[in-house]
Amino acid sequence: MNEDWEKFKGMKGWHWTGIYAGRMDTFFKKDLSLICVDPVLEFKHPYSTGICYFKLDWTENEPGDHLLFVHAQKTPAPVNYEQSDHPEQKYLILDSGFSCEPNLVKRLIGYGFEDEGGIFLSEVVMELEERFITIKTGAVIEVHVTEKKPEGLGECIFSS
Template sequence: MKTNFDFLTKVKGMNVSAIYCDMLHTYKDGNKISVIASPGVLCFMKEHADRDEKFWLIQWEELYSGNDALIVKEQDTPAPLNYKETEFGQQKYIVSSASFTTFRSEIKNVWGYGFTDEGEVWLGDIILELEDSFIYIAASPAIEYKVLDEFPDKRRLYDELLVTTKKE
């Protein structure tokens, strides 16, 4: 299990381009939008940096204790989804899947919360602060991405703040 979660901070200053998944379910409850996907692929792009994309493959694992953990793999392609490389346009890949976008909002800050279980440190929640909203990613059998107006106050955040870009 990975115990260094600094890779989460690399997306600060980038834009969230899309959440991709073979099938996803989206619903709105008040000002909150939830996207259910498993596994999900998040795409990040630098503003005005054509074809410079970064991807997170986000999966879930249930531990013997019953705790839910996020398994995040940083990668250069949207695998395992079907995709095709393109020679033109801002995006390097055309992804053949369902998607949800937040209209390329810049990531201002990142938080990664986790816990120690089975003698290892596990990631449980990720929060991305955008220009005018937050994306809260929670571990469960189907990964849930919540787009919120403010930092989640009804959160199931784990005990340990593993990494953040927020300067207190």
């Protein structure tokens, strides 16, 4: 299994503090949708000052499938940020962001497919206490915030 996927699964029990991007468009019909390029997820440990960042990226393979990449990293790059003097907040994010409360991560699920080239991720679902955050890849990254469990997402690749 991908090392970054393992780190991402390890965020179960952490607080999802938000998603950040240089540009983020929001749409609201029945549920909230965020459209963003080069987003970064931030998680905070519930009992320490530990913070983890995951940059989301995507590509399209030869058959036209959209592949989602989750990269663990130490800073919120590529979003604009500054170092913070506050002991519980390492960085101040200067770009667009979205967060919600309560934000404890109960479960992380990765969906995708397997072929002779390997196992590929296409969607991620974060189950929070009262919401589901679904992240889908395409020409841009789509983030859907809903109170209902998403359905029809493909084959489960990993789950925590």
